[in-house]
Amino acid sequence: xxxxxxxxxxxxxLKCAFCKNKNCCVRYMPQRQIIESxxxxxxxxxxDKDKKAREKNILKKRLP
Numbered sequence: 001x002x003x004x005x006x007x008x009x010x011x012x013x014l015k016c017a018f019c020k021n022k023n024c025c026v027r028y029m030p031q032r033q034i035i036e037s038x039x040x041x042x043x044x045x046x047x048d049k050d051k052k053a054r055e056k057n058i059l060k061k062r063l064p
Contacts, residue, residue, distance in 0.1 A: 004030050019049055 009030045016028050026032050026047050034045040 015049075019047075021048060024048070 012030060012032050013028055016024070016032070019027075021027075024047055026034055026045055032047045032050055036043045036045070
């Protein structure tokens with residue numbers, strides 16, 4: 001888990017402020033994700049915009 005600093009939270013909040021998805025469930029959360037634990041399992045709720053960007057970057061990588 002990464003450390004939360006003032007600037008990381010500010011950066012995250014600025015991303016949320018300019019996002020077009022106004023009904024995001026993780027809007028203005030410090031790490032733009034919610035972690036829920038239930039009987040040893042962890043469930044992540046992540047911003048859709050971040051999820052799509054991550055998938056796009058994974059598909060851009062070249063295979064060795």
